[in-house]
Amino acid sequence: MINAFLVFNGQGQPRLTKFYTQLDTSIQQRLISEIFTLVSNRPAGSCNFLPLPPLLAASSTSNTSASADEQNDVPSLVTYRNYATLYFIIISTSTESPLALIDLIQVYVEALDRLFENVCELDLIFNFEALHATLGEMVVGGGGGEEAGE
Amino acid sequence: MPVAVFEKSLYDLIRGLRNHKGNEKEYIQNCLKECRSEIRSQDMDVKATALLKLVYLEMVGHDMSWASFHVLEVMSSQKYHQKRVGYLAAVQSFRPDTDVLMMATNLLKKDVAASLPTIIALPISALPHIVTPSLAMSLLGDLLPRLSHSHAAIRKKTVVTLYRLALVYPEALRASWPKIKERLMDPDEDPSVTAAIVNVVCELGWRRPRDFLPLAPRLFELLVDGGNNWMAIKLIKLFAVLTPLEPRLVRKLLPPLTNLIRTTPAMSLLYECINGIIQGGILGEGEDFSAREEVASLCVNKLRGMVAGNSDPNLKYVALLAFNRIVVTHPFLVAQQEDVILECIDSEDITIRIKALDLVQGMVSSDNLVSIVGRLMRQLKASSAALNQQNNGSDSLDEPNSDDEASGGAARRRRTLDRAPPLPENYTVDVIGRILRMCSQNNYANILDFDWYIDVLSQLIRIAPPPRVKDSDADSTGSRYPADISENIGNELRNVAVKVKAVRAGAVRAAELVISRMASDISPSRPVVLGALKPVAWMVGEYASQLLSADDTLRYLLDIAPRIGDPEVLATALQAIVKLFAHVAGDDRVLWTRERKSSVSLLMARVIHVMEPFASHPYLEVQERAVEFMELLKLTAEAAAGQAPSTDEMQQDPPLLLTQAIPSLFNGWELNSVAVGTQQNVPLPDDLDLDEPIHADLGRLLAQADSLMLPAPGDDEFDAYYNQRPAATSISSGPAISRLKDAPEEVSSSYQHTEESYLDPDIIARRKAERMERYRDDPFYIPDSTASPSGGRSTPIHNILQRENGPDLDIDSIPIMQLDLEKLNPSGRTTPAGRQQPAAPKPKSQQRIVVAADETIAGSGLSTPRAYDSENNTSDSFLSKGKKPTASTTSSSTTTTNKKLKQQSLLQITATNLADLTLDESASPSNDPLAHERQQREEAEMAQALREVQRLRLEMQRANERIQVAQGVPVEGVVVSSKKKKKKKTEGTKTGVKKKASSKKSGGTGDGGEGGGESAATPVVEGVEEGVVKVKTTKKKKKAESSSAGAGAGESGEAAAPVKAKKKKVKRVVQLDDGAEGGGSAVESQG
Secondary structure, eight states: OEEEEEEEETTOOEEEEEESSOOOHHHHHHHHHHHHHHHHTOOTTOOSEEOOOHHHHHHHHTTTTSOHHHHTTSEEEEEEEEETTEEEEEEEETTSOHHHHHHHHHHHHHHHHHHHSSOOHHHHHHTHHHHHHHHHHHEETTEEOOOOOO | OOOOTTOOOHHHHHHHHHHTTTOHHHHHHHHHHHHHHHTTOSOHHHHHHHHHHHHHHHHHTOOOGGGHHHHHHHHTOSSHHHHHHHHHHHHHHOOTTOTTHHHHHHHHHHHHTOSSHHHHHHHHHHHHHHOOHHHHHHHHHHHGGGGGOSOHHHHHHHHHHHHHHHHHOTHHHHHHHHHHHHHHHOTTSOHHHHHHHHHHHHHHHTTOGGGGGGGHHHHHHHHHHOOOHHHHHHHHHHHHHHTTTOTHHHHHHHHHHHHHHHHOOOHHHHHHHHHHHHHTTSSSSOSOHHHHHHHHHHHHHHHHHHHSTTOOHHHHHHHHHHHHHHHHHOHHHHHTTHHHHHHHHTOSOHHHHHHHHHHHHHHOOTTTHHHHHHHHHHHHHHHHHHHHHHHHHHTTSSOOOOSOOOOTTOOOOOOOOSSOOOOOHHHHHHHHHHHHHHHHHHHHTTOSOHHHHHHHHHHHHHHSOOOOOOSTTSSSGGGOOSSOHHHHHHHHHHHHHHHOGGGHHHHHHHHHHHHHHHHHHSOTTSOBOOTTHHHHHHHHHHTGGGOSOHHHHHHHHHHHGGGBOOHHHHHHHHHHHHHHHHHHHOOSSSOOOHHHHHHHHHHHHHHHHHHGGGGGOSSHHHHHHHHHHHHHHHHHHHHHHHSOOOOSSSOOOOOHIIIIIHHHHHOSSOOOOBOTTHHHHSOOOTTOOTTSOSOTTHHHHHHGGGGOOOOOSSSHHHHHHHHTOOSOSSGGGSOGGGGGGGOOOOOOOTHHHHHTTTSOHHHHHHHHHHHHHHHHTOTTSOOOSSSOTTOSOOOHHHHHHHHHHOTTOOGGGSOOOOOOGGGGOOGGGSOTTOEEOOOOOOSSOOOOOEEOOOBOOTTOOOOOSOOTTGGGGGOOOSSOTTSOOOTHHHHHHHHHHHHHHHSOOTTOOOOHHHHTOOOOTTTGGGTOSOHHHHHHHHHHHHHHHHHHHHHHHHHHHHHHHHHHHHHOOOHHHHHHHHHHHHHHHHHHHHHHHHHHHHOHHHHHHHHHHHHHHHHHHTTOOSOHHHHHHHHHHHHHHHHHHHHHHHHHHHHHHHHHSOHHHHHHHHHHHHHHHHHHHHHHHHHHHHO
């Protein structure tokens, strides 16, 4: 289950935010900035997975004694990928395959590239409705499907 | 897009935003203002554009919940591009509390049933974001036919949406499952739809694997010739859950899986295959043991290869992830990989580190604890050093970004320090917590050398990040760190002191050091925020007799006390001050000389001076303690002043108040740690009635309080209480010999050197000095000739011996014989559960230490070895040491953990509803008729009711016309009627407004009410008085009628619909009310 799909740039300015559960705008923003802090401090050559940001960690660690079933519902995986000036983030539960999520980001970016031809950050800034539409074709309600975009 | 000159398109907005670097805030505020007015425009294009801009601004963090009604308007637009904006806005901005969602139901129904696939897709993809149980219920019937839509994309989305519906409304799954299954079984189905179904089945699969066993053949087929990696991954994950239920699957699965492992080019699939094999228990027990063993070692070796060396960091991470799962079922397989996993602890990638730590925590043993903790300590030390350097350095730089406040979206440049950047604070906190947990596991089973542990703890107190006292987000979810990590470290230190008698002296001295550092380090103006102070202060107070220098510690505490911010810490510190004072000044063996008299008086004056400001402290506990101690000390001071010092000819005893009363407050029983939850099992005394007033006439007593003096404490009551017990009367009650135990032979193992890399030099120096001193008492140790044998500092044993026996005793002349340490266990006082250290024949010599187990009450069943959260279990009880601390501390801590357990994670989608659902078709009909049938019935009722309202309204209208035609409208009548109309109107609009807030339709019915009012007023044309009276009566009757109608409808709603549907029903009832109102008044006017 994918819980959120985010895109922001190297300054932490969001370019696309998609939360598959309803969250207050202020909490969304805090989550984004927490993830950005994590992501921008990664040393070179580190893996594409982030430790849980405090907002998520606080709630998931308190659940450690909960049953394994409930563990599977908790968002516990933050995958990111960096393309030029942009960071693509997927927050998901542990039932998703981590490596496949990396591929999913790749597929999304490839789809955007086909859509805009040599996609760059400016394209994303001015066409954010198209971003949403493309994403909507790939991920419906948090369930992923790997296909080429439009 | 056609845009008027003064209106911005989204493009303009973004361009403007980029052109206003620096004052974006102002620009955005202007734009928001414009949007607010544009969105009210009648022109749909303008409205939609404004909405799109708002959605953009929402992404940047500007709330747009106020616009939800306009979102709905745009959603209902006829043009696709506007509708799309509307749906996008709904997805992005609707929150669980958005009430206009109620009104969206019909719109969604209509769009789901649209003919154009592009339009159908909009509501279907939006639904997962906004779905509620009632919405799910009403839309289920419309969504089901979409499962067989001609477009594959629609079918695919419908499947996933139905799953999301089922999460909030499980009935949805039962209704749709047969159809979904049919799609899955259809070999001609579009692969994307099949993949989506597999996706859903996989999500459902780990919740209710048994339901999906019958699908196994088809799923197997898909796995073998699916050709879709994404789907294959999901299938393998699903099979990993299914195999434990159906062992026969294993044999079938092995060939294709090994085939995949051999052939697939996709690393993700390879990894999932390995993962699935391990997780699915395919490794596990079975008839063909050797073959499986082979597979197992193959897989684990693959994983090992992923972790080891400098492979791809992503693989490292996922391999650790896999290990984390394997360790639950096959711990021995993981334990074999200890070496490579330990390497990962030092990886520079925090994510990998954390995963490795998760693993390591389960692998800790007494053998590797020291080295693991050593690694972690080195990291922490380096990080804190880097942080300090940065703090010092950043003052000169222009951007002081060292503080870790959530700095919004503000840009934070990557630091260009060539050293390793400091670790993030929450990671540091996490690691410290893990260290404490690893060490304290199983009541300190893994710790061989408690002196080492004490050193680690004192180092940790220095490293620990300061607690967050920022006012910014005290109540929000983010700052829910486990209280203050520093306090936890202090608690550990205290626990060691309480539980491990053998090293109590060392622990107390570490506490002493902490306090002295604190007093000297922090500038006098700054408040003290160190959380460790509380337990540490308690320790120095409780075990004052083991301090190196109680006088100095008392002085430090007195220095610190005025600067303590946290009232709870302050209360503990006050307590500790008085305990220390009792120890320093209360010795009754020392003569009451002139010097002693003056020094004690001075000390008392100082203590009173420090306490004085707290007598009016807002925190009650602090105030009470301060006042009580102050009064007590004042009395003592008087007594001391009155007692003449002893002279050569006249021997005088020190005042009893000083030597007997005050120390007796604290010298009761020794405090032991109490198991979590035991406190609650203490039976409530029968004669305790907390509701009984303390005094019948409390008010009068309080009024007289000014004239009352506190009774001098320490009189009979307390004395009797303590003297009845034959138990020890002093802390240092144990035989002195028991203290000799902790002199081990020198351990010259390798970690001695590595310690230096993470302990501060002064801690090491202290330790060395301590060792040296300890050996002074060791008859087998030849003292260092350079150290003066009778030099300034002396060990506690020297102190004690000297004090007890007088200076004329020569310790060295006492003959020393071999002691049988086994027999010296003072374990008689603890429960039999008292844990012996494992006395395995280790090569290293170790301290033989008794770690006291937590005390429990028989039958409580809660005697778990101390849990990490139990910091309050030995909290000092005020003045009544013999009594157990009040139950509130422990019970409150357990309730909070309970609460934490229940609270849900951010972003989490609960699917607990699904757990009760069964897909077994045979079992389903017993439950109840399908809900959407019921709902259809309800809708029919509703339609009938609406027709009734229409009919009444029509009659009303006719009656109105009849009267007007019959009488005409006289001139004065107009005035009157208009007056009444106004009255009526206000009433009508009142109800109208009330409903408008909740539903759009009722806005319309509000108008209806108004119309009804008009019709009621117009017929009354004969005279003013009569008219007024009439209006009044109608009002009354209306009220009665509407309320009864509401009640009736409410009842019927209750009877017909389950609780979930009720809310919606009530809303509809509101509409009915208005209709009935109008109708009722119409009838009235006719009569």
